[in-house]
Amino acid sequence: MNILENISLKNYNTFGIDVKAKRFVSIHSVEELQLLLSKEKDIFLLSGGSNMLLTNDIEKLVVHIDIKGITVENEDDNCIEVTVNAGENWHEFVLWTVNKNYGGLENLSLIPGKVGTCPMQNIGAYGVEVKDTITKVSVVEIETGKITSFSNETCKFDYRNSIFKNEVKNQFIIISVSFKLTKKHHIFHTSYGAIETELRSKKISNPTLKDISDAVIAIRKSKLPDPKELGNSGSFFKNPLISIEHFEKLLSNYPTIPSYTISETEVKIPAGWLIEQSGFKGKRFGNCGVHEKQALVLVNYGNATGLEILDLAKNIQETILEKFEIELEIEVNIIA
Numbered sequence: 001m002n003i004l005e006n007i008s009l010k011n012y013n014t015f016g017i018d019v020k021a022k023r024f025v026s027i028h029s030v031e032e033l034q035l036l037l038s039k040e041k042d043i044f045l046l047s048g049g050s051n052m053l054l055t056n057d058i059e060k061l062v063v064h065i066d067i068k069g070i071t072v073e074n075e076d077d078n079c080i081e082v083t084v085n086a087g088e089n090w091h092e093f094v095l096w097t098v099n100k101n102y103g104g105l106e107n108l109s110l111i112p113g114k115v116g117t118c119p120m121q122n123i124g125a126y127g128v129e130v131k132d133t134i135t136k137v138s139v140v141e142i143e144t145g146k147i148t149s150f151s152n153e154t155c156k157f158d159y160r161n162s163i164f165k166n167e168v169k170n171q172f173i174i175i176s177v178s179f180k181l182t183k184k185h186h187i188f189h190t191s192y193g194a195i196e197t198e199l200r201s202k203k204i205s206n207p208t209l210k211d212i213s214d215a216v217i218a219i220r221k222s223k224l225p226d227p228k229e230l231g232n233s234g235s236f237f238k239n240p241l242i243s244i245e246h247f248e249k250l251l252s253n254y255p256t257i258p259s260y261t262i263s264e265t266e267v268k269i270p271a272g273w274l275i276e277q278s279g280f281k282g283k284r285f286g287n288c289g290v291h292e293k294q295a296l297v298l299v300n301y302g303n304a305t306g307l308e309i310l311d312l313a314k315n316i317q318e319t320i321l322e323k324f325e326i327e328l329e330i331e332v333n334i335i336a
Ligand code: EPU
Pocket: 124, 125, 126, 127, 224, 233, 234, 235, 236, 237, 238, 239, 258, 270, 271, 272, 273, 274, 276, 281, 293, 294, 295, 296, 331
């Protein structure tokens, strides 16, 4: 185990924020992690760094989880269960499933980050959430170093949320995630408008898992910036829920407001639309800005600090509150 000192974290977070870790260690096995935890408990966990905004140098020991490997647990004619170690790259794992014709994750192609963090905010895109395939999340308890696991139910998955962001926050380190995938009779989720349009443009009427994955990759590439080219953390805010009454009031002023019905009393509004309507889309503020093709994504033009991006986020929140009486909740983890 090699503890490094004064390491820049610029290449370890997709926003590309240049803060320093006083001490930094990469962990390649569960045993190594348990050994580390027997000596150090005041740690800062870093996985793919794709859902965080770093605003300061990190004083705690930064632990980069880099445990690799995929194991088949169970298999029958219809389904397969695989356990994937936390340090595997998410998109590479999705491509592995698509190439083997294992169904369930194809709509989640090209999401940045590592497998170990996918349960944290229950990543989702194009009509699918990762909770739909997760069977188990294995963890090491920071206090005791003991290995334990959470079933799908005990993870308390919700929209961009789970138990790991709430009740048990900072108590466990995710070491692997198990998924149940289909080998035949795949359930295709193609009803999301943009996927249908993309498949139609390629004249595909009976898509394969690869066709769907390719369509999702094309859609994401057309509106979401590649973090390697333009620092970002995907959607910066959650899509807010508002009451039907509030929605009807807005509808009279904004007849084209897009919405998704959630229940008899609540409606979800795309935050990207609210931000675009407020005039922020494509605008640059110093070193950061709002992406020109998807207003829900804040971008770092190269040298932005976390605090600059946070200021822009607050400006957006205040404007939306004033204009629409809607409180936008930040989705990305802000690291103070
Ligand atoms: N819209 C605008 N202007 C914009 C962006 C969006 O008007 O600049 C409106 C459009 O009406 C559009 C609607 O918002 O039809 C929805 O947009 P989009 O399909 O791009 O999805 P989203 O609601 O903005 C969510 C997820 C994304 C995910 C997509 C596709 C959240 C917070 N974000 O975005 O997830 O890829 O749906 O399923 O739920 C992420 O979490 O990092 C992420 C990228």
